[in-house]
Amino acid sequence: MAAGVVAAGVLVAPGAPAASVAPGADSVQRGLDRLVRADGVPAALASVKGEGKGGRARTYTAGVGDLATGAAVPRDGQVRIGSNTKTFTAVVVLQLVAEGRISLDDTVDTYLPGVVRGDGIDGRKIKIRQVLQQTSGLPNYTKRDLQPRYYEPRELLDIALEYESEFDPGESWAYSNTNYVLAGLIVEEVTKRPFAEEIDRRIIKRLGLRHTYFPTPGDATIREPHPKGYYQEAPDAPLRDITELDPSWTWAAGQLISTNSDLNRFFTALLTPGRLLPAPQLDQMRTTVRADYFGKGARYGLGIVSRPLSCGGLYWGHGGSYPGYETRGGATDDGRAANVAVTVQPTDKAVIPHVEEVVDTALCRRR
Numbered sequence: 011m012a013a014g015v016v017a018a019g020v021l022v023a024p025g026a027p028a029a030s031v032a033p034g035a036d037s038v039q040r041g042l043d044r045l046v047r048a049d050g051v052p053a054a055l056a057s058v059k060g061e062g063k064g065g066r067a068r069t070y071t072a073g074v075g076d077l078a079t080g081a082a083v084p085r086d087g088q089v090r091i092g093s094n095t096k097t098f099t100a101v102v103v104l105q106l107v108a109e110g111r112i113s114l115d116d117t118v119d120t121y122l123p124g125v126v127r128g129d130g131i132d133g134r135k136i137k138i139r140q141v142l143q144q145t146s147g148l149p150n151y152t153k154r155d156l157q158p159r160y161y162e163p164r165e166l167l168d169i170a171l172e173y174e175s176e177f178d179p180g181e182s183w184a185y186s187n188t189n190y191v192l193a194g195l196i197v198e199e200v201t202k203r204p205f206a207e208e209i210d211r212r213i214i215k216r217l218g219l220r221h222t223y224f225p226t227p228g229d230a231t232i233r234e235p236h237p238k239g240y241y242q243e244a245p246d247a248p249l250r251d252i253t254e255l256d257p258s259w260t261w262a263a264g265q266l267i268s269t270n271s272d273l274n275r276f277f278t279a280l281l282t283p284g285r286l287l288p289a290p291q292l293d294q295m296r297t298t299v300r301a302d303y304f305g306k307g308a309r310y311g312l313g314i315v316s317r318p319l320s321c322g323g324l325y326w327g328h329g330g331s332y333p334g335y336e337t338r339g340g341a342t343d344d345g346r347a348a349n350v351a352v353t354v355q356p357t358d359k360a361v362i363p364h365v366e367e368v369v370d371t372a373l374c375r376r377r
Contacts, residue, residue: 038348038371039070041056041364041367042054042056042073045072048364049360051353051354051356051361052249052352053073054071054073054350055083055237055350056070056071056270057070057270058070058274059271059341059347060345062344067271069086071083071085073353075087075237075353076237087269089237089351091264092264092330092331092332092335092337093328093330093331095260095262095265095266096263096328097327097328099194099197099263102205102212103138103142104291106200108288111201112138112200117133117136117138118134118136118137118141121200125167126171128170128175129174131147131148131149131174136148138193138196139294140179141192143311143312144186145179145299147175147181147182148175148189149171150185150188151169152187154169159256160228160258163205164195166191167188185301187263189263190262190263190313191261194262194263205224205261206224210224217275217276221269222269222272224267225267227258230256232267237353238334239252239332239333239353240252240353240354241334242357243357245357247357249354253334264330270339270350270351274347274348275347277347278341281343295312296326304317306318314328315340317366320370320374325341325369326342327341332355334354335351335353336351336365337349337351338350338365340373349369350369
């Protein structure tokens with residue numbers, strides 16, 4: 011996801027960032043070092059968990075945490091995880107399905123009557139399943155250049171409804187943050203509680219994700235040790251510190267802050283029937299459609315993405331693109347997990363596949 015955000019204080023990355031391949035450094039560390047040295051990201055962080063319940067956990071860093079001061083990258087530092095939030099949102103909706111409070115085959119109008127109307131858009135024809143699977147046809151509100159300020163969720167939905175439907179519900183697939191803002195509004199309508207409280211109660215506290223939180227309205231900071239996040243208008247443009255910004259423009263589609271290790275814990279728990287979702291709802295979540303947007307062989311379930319591994323099999327995750335940060339990762343059914351973050355949303359399209367290669371390397375290394 012992206013928006014027309016700006017930040018003061020232009021910073022230029024040093025010609026030789028603090029990344030080097032130490033003798034005997036493993037393949038994940040080498041991958042992070044290459045991201046800094048060859049791709050020019052200010053910093054890269056990773057957390058990797060080995061196979062099984064007792065799998066070894068390791069964290070990695072490369073680069074510089076603050077280009078202005080040269081400060082080190084905090085190990086397992088907090089970052090804005092962007093659209094990984096969508097998986098959390100989908101889990102809450104599917105928990106409500108398991109409780110009998112929502113049906114995936116109900117329409118949006120069942121819960122928000124008359125709210126979703128526009129050019130070719132009718133909430134009486136859009137199913138909850140289609141909202142979660144990005145097959146609703148709802149246009150993305152980020153078609154508008156969003157300026158840095160506070161946004162109410164209904165305002166984001168209203169912006170989306172100014173645009174024409176992408177396609178009839180169920181007829182195609184297209185990535186739209188609007189789907190997950192709408193999902194958050196449905197959660198609030200059904201539970202009569204703030205969406206952030208439901209995320210915290212149902213997932214964060216339940217799993218003990220001590221470094222994950224949903225920022226409160228107006229909170230533009232990142233609370234715990236974190237690397238600075240940078241914005242770059244073009245591949246050769248200077249980097250701008252954009253760490254602090256109002257995240258409300260993403261809400262249930264991308265507002266969470268977390269760490270790579272907390273994401274590993276979340277995705278590992280999610281793939282274990284009964285930890286977050288009963289088996290029937292987990293099966294529904296993992297029923298996928300083709301989603302080339304996420305790369306060759308990728309498929310989209312209900313708020314979760316499956317991607318093939320070079321060593322065979324696949325992994326489940328999501329990933330997030332947010333001004334200042336890019337995250338990729340997920341977990342396998344046998345308990346391996348890896349998440350990688352870099353501290354700029356790359357303008358060079360070649361960089362993101364390099365981040366995904368580090369994830370692949372980590373998950374294919376069985377130790």
